[in-house]
Amino acid sequence: MREFKIAEPRTADELAALLAESAEPVALMAGGTDILDELKSGVATASLVIDLDKVAGLRGIGKEKGGLRIGAMTRVVELADDATVAAEYPSLKQAALSLATPQLRNSGTVGGNLCQRPRCWYYRDPQVVCRKKGGFNCYAYQGRNKYHAIFGGSGCFIVYPSDLAPALISLGAQATIGTAKGDKVAPLEAFYAGPDADATRENVLAKGQFLKSVWVPAPKAGQKAAYVKLKERGTWDFALVSAAVAGVVEAGAFKEIAIVMGGVAPVPWRAKKAEDALRGKPVTEAVIRQAADEVLKDAAPLRENGYKTGLVFAALKRAVLAVV
Numbered sequence: 001m002r003e004f005k006i007a008e009p010r011t012a013d014e015l016a017a018l019l020a021e022s023a024e025p026v027a028l029m030a031g032g033t034d035i036l037d038e039l040k041s042g043v044a045t046a047s048l049v050i051d052l053d054k055v056a057g058l059r060g061i062g063k064e065k066g067g068l069r070i071g072a073m074t075r076v077v078e079l080a081d082d083a084t085v086a087a088e089y090p091s092l093k094q095a096a097l098s099l100a101t102p103q104l105r106n107s108g109t110v111g112g113n114l115c116q117r118p119r120c121w122y123y124r125d126p127q128v129v130c131r132k133k134g135g136f137n138c139y140a141y142q143g144r145n146k147y148h149a150i151f152g153g154s155g156c157f158i159v160y161p162s163d164l165a166p167a168l169i170s171l172g173a174q175a176t177i178g179t180a181k182g183d184k185v186a187p188l189e190a191f192y193a194g195p196d197a198d199a200t201r202e203n204v205l206a207k208g209q210f211l212k213s214v215w216v217p218a219p220k221a222g223q224k225a226a227y228v229k230l231k232e233r234g235t236w237d238f239a240l241v242s243a244a245v246a247g248v249v250e251a252g253a254f255k256e257i258a259i260v261m262g263g264v265a266p267v268p269w270r271a272k273k274a275e276d277a278l279r280g281k282p283v284t285e286a287v288i289r290q291a292a293d294e295v296l297k298d299a300a301p302l303r304e305n306g307y308k309t310g311l312v313f314a315a316l317k318r319a320v321l322a323v324v
């Protein structure tokens, strides 16, 4: 492991100033469950690691402006155990409990989960300089691509691995980004950016910026939501395909609906065409099939991951039926 210095800022302002002023390569460390592996393998290189653990105000869950504010340093286990989350945002609890292992949920944070780097085996190989590392090729495109993207690949076919992101986006979450010039608030959906924007990153954080918290609006009257994750193994695993569905149902039909899929694209994938196909119609298996077919019109499976198209229908069906 290469040597690095550690900084332990105590306030968000100190953190923002440190990030903005640092001339050397910097890595943020939250729970450290992923970044330490990346530093050890040499996939991440940083001479300064900034530990977020002692930054005041980044941890905790609390009511704010009618909704729920979740600090970036909140542990995933705290989210899964929170009584308000269980009562008002059950799909978020399902997503939190679906991810990784109890040990990782104890140490891993919400911010770390939302900002984690992809699991693509070419990216994770320190010998490979792929597009995500500033190279010219995506080796998954013509290589081994069983776990890769079927939507939105365009030159880099990673899938975004977070389980919390689809659930939070389907609930209308907003992200608060800390900067040296003050906080910025944006929909969490717009926090993520695909390879079209910049293949070396997965989000819009610029130098000097960090994720401070997310805020989820109060549930609407009659709102229901579910998160369904399809995995290769019964024990811990990343999603092959997941579906977060949130909506308001009246007389067996969706009056409002948001669908966000995981495991299928370099960003959490908003399935607007499926939303349009489902909105206002009595939900039947045929309508769900039609909704899946609509969203799959944009799919471009690779050599080894065509099976994911079937899982899109299966995940969507289970999540929609759990809600209506």
Ligand SMILES: Cc1cc2nc3c(=O)[nH]c(=O)nc-3n(C[C@H](O)[C@H](O)[C@H](O)COP(=O)(O)OP(=O)(O)OC[C@H]3O[C@@H](n4cnc5c(N)ncnc54)[C@H](O)[C@@H]3O)c2cc1C
Pocket (backbone or CB within 6 Å): 027, 028, 029, 030, 031, 032, 033, 034, 035, 036, 052, 072, 098, 099, 100, 101, 104, 107, 108, 109, 110, 111, 112, 113, 114, 115, 116, 117, 161, 162, 163, 164, 205, 209, 210, 211, 212, 236, 237, 238, 239
């Ligand atoms: C074996 C294993 C299985 C896993 N399974 C799943 C799974 O099924 N589903 C899933 O969703 N995840 C899974 N994960 C990922 C796990 O949830 C992440 O390791 C964890 O969420 C990262 O949290 P952390 O706090 O430890 O982040 P760290 O490791 O500290 O950081 C992760 C990344 O986020 C950046 N970062 C952290 N906090 C911030 C912030 N506030 N602002 C900006 N950047 C930040 C860091 O710089 C780093 O790049 C798995 C991980 C492992 C090792």
